[in-house]
Amino acid sequence: MKHFVTFLILLLLADFTFSQPAGKEKFSLHLSLISENGKIKTREYKSTDSSEIKSIIETEIATLHNKGFLLAYDSTFKKDHFTTCKIFAGCRYKAKTDSVFIKKDSLNTLFYSLFKNSKYYSYSATLRQKENLVKTFENTGYPFISVTCDSLIFDNQSIGFRYIIDKGPLILYDSISLHGDVLVKSKFLMRYLQLPSGTPYSEKNIQAIPRRLSQTGFLESSRSPDLWFGKDKARINIYLKKKKANKFEGIAGIIPPPNDSSKLSVTGEVTLYLVNTLHHADKFSLHWKKYDAEGQLLDAEFMYPYLFNFPAGMDLKFNLLKKDTSYINTLVKVGVPYFFSGNNFAGLKYEQKTTRVLTKTPSSSTANINLNSAGLYFYWNNFDRIMIPRKGLGIEAEVMTGKKEIKKPDGEKSNEDYFSQHLQMSYHFPVAKNFGIKTELQHGLLSGKTIFENELMRIGGYKTLRGFDEESMSVQRYVSGLVEFKAFFGEYSNTFLFFNAASYYKNISEKINDSPYGFGWGIEIETPAGVLSLMYALGKQFDNPIELRNSRVHISLVNAF
Known part of the structure; x- marks a missing residue:
């Protein structure tokens, strides 16, 4: 017994030793691919792993099978570390376009081509076509569809399948039941989620x-x-949780004193x-x-989506x-947005703008203007969060055209295109894990026969061009860009460099063309009151x-709730 145990241990050790791959040994494969008409293609492979040689042969066979060479086989000879393999492709089977029988259908027998996009038989294409067929029915009211293969059809060098499909009952949406502490109207949510009552069930919409x-x-x-599925009906339980979406933002800007003053100027901005x-x-x-000291802006907007449970909504805006x-400008806008995905929309807009000159001193660069215009606007974004997003793209665009009535100081009136x-x-x-980049591009253009100072766009400051006074540049057309490099040290907290x-x-009383730029540093810190920012x-x-004495400091607080 003792000798037997010793012999067994030696045998196992010997097997273990001889099964280890030699570190520098190489395995070679000479592969010959022989087509149906006898043409030969040769390939050479080398590897330090014998199992890889085997895998190469199996992959070649599987590839041929998937391309319609169903009878492909190999003849392999091994000697030491050298393998010779001949693969015979055989004939290539075409995909036979055959019928699919639909069980219990009101139209009796319907015909679907499973291979309408395939000239030759492919197993993966067969599975893909079958999956597409099932998805088509699942998304048109038949969640209980079953597909079974009835028979396999060979015809010379063609192959096809005959499937029997039991569609099951037609299921329609009945209602949704909302669970959670969020107050939202179920009628709106049914329309928004594309689950209106009485329409066919769609697995795609549920997912x-x-x-x-x-x-x-x-x-x-x-x-x-x-x-919950009842008789021909589906009811859906939806479990909701509120996200922080309301936002309050306050910004204060500190402007250095001009040469003739020792007082700092403070600008302010509040958004709700x-x-x-x-x-x-x-x-x-x-x-x-x-x-500035006497310049102010007030902007109010209200948007009500899915009016009367349609994808269109109502958008009202007032600007002073x-x-x-x-001068003083007032603007009223009425829009009809069409929602196509989440909060994203495209729509039609009408606006009426009035600008009135306040100074009594006549000037050729200003005039009283009444403007009526209409156009298109677009909004889309997929930001990952409302405050300080880390990834996502946002786009806002607007194109407007119309007529403006001009009344000059001398009483002369004229009408122009706009x-x-x-x-x-x-x-x-x-x-990287804690690093990100923000890029931004802005563009604006005003065009018409005559453009006045009091209808120009205004740029400069925290949100349009950092390093300059708020709204300090009046422009007729502009393009601006921003690059911001962020290093995060918390969920929202980060420090950043920007350029x-x-x-x-603009061409009002004189042509002005300039290319200003700004740069700097900032930090955003998450606090119990919100995200505090210093720039x-x-x-x-x-x-x-x-010059350092012309620097700008911006302090802001943003709170989501």
């Missing part, structure tokens, strides 16, 4: 529920939806953004800005701008040198 809820910006799923106050995914925003004692366009794009993307530049033009910026305009 899309979590994604579409997240796209609202204020809702998300707390768990996957579940379904509220979502779902009427439980219909509605949005309300209020924006106020003080950009007062430029010290020079055209404007605006574009804003921002893109956030991560470059922004612009090119603008220091320098800018260069015209031929003026960069």
Whole structure:
């Protein structure tokens, strides 16, 4: 017995030793592919792993089978570390276009081609066509469809399958049941999620529920939806959780004193953004800005989506701008957005703008203007969160055309064509675990026979061109860009370096064309009150040198709730 155990141990050790791959040994494969007409293609392979040689042969056979060479086989000879393999492809089978019988269908027998896009038989194509067939029925009201292979059909060098399909009953949406502490109207949600009562069941729409809820910006799923099927009806339980979507933002800007003053100037800006106050995914925003001693801006907007449970909504906006004692502008906009995905929309817009000159001193650069215009506008974004997104793309665009009535100081009136366009794009993307980049592009254009100072666009400051006073540049057309490099040290907390530049033009009393730029550093810190931001910026305009005494400091607080 003792000798037997010793012999067994030695045998196992010997087997273990001889089964180890030699570190420098190489295995060779000479592969010959022989086609149906006898043509030969040869390939050479080398590997330090014998199992890889075997895998190469099996892969070649499987590839031929999937291309319709169903009878492909190999003849393999091994000697030491050298393998010779001949693979005979055989004949290639064509895909036979055959019928599919639908059981219990009101039209008796319907015919579907499983191979309408395939000239030759392919096993993977067969599975793909079968899956597509099942998905088609699942998304048109038949969630209980079953597909079984009835027979295999060979005809010379063709192969086909005959499937029997039992569609099951036609299922229609009945209602949804909402669970959670979020108040939102079920009629709106049924339309928004594309689950209106009485329409055919769609598996695709059920699977899309979590994604579409997240796209609202204020809702998300707390768990996957579940379904109850009754007689020809489907009821859906949806579990909701509120996301922080309301936002308050306050910004203060500190401007260094001019040469003849020792006092600092302070600018201010407040934004309030509220979502779902009427439980219909509605949005309300209020924006106020003080950009110099006597200049102020007030902006209010209300949007009500899915009006009467249709994808179209209502968009109302009011804007008031007062430029010290020079002029005052009012703007009223009415839009009809069509929602195609989440909060994203495209729509039609009408606006009426009035500008009135306040100064009594006549000037050829200003005039009283009444403007009526109409056009298209577009909004789309897929930001991962409302505050300080780390990834996503956002696009806002508007094109307007119309007529403006001009009344000059001397009482002369005239009518002219008017055209404007605006574009804003921002893109956030991560470059490492705690690092990211934000890029932004803005563009604006006003076009017409006569353009006056009091109808120009205004840029400069925290949101358009950092390193300069708020709304300090009046422009007829411009393009600006921003690059921001962020280093995160918390969910929202980060420090960043930035560079922004612009090119603008205007021709009122004289032609002005300049390319200002600014750069600086900032930090955003998450606090119990919100995200506190501090930014220091320098800018260069015209031929003026960069000076520290002309720096700009912006302080802001953003709170989502």
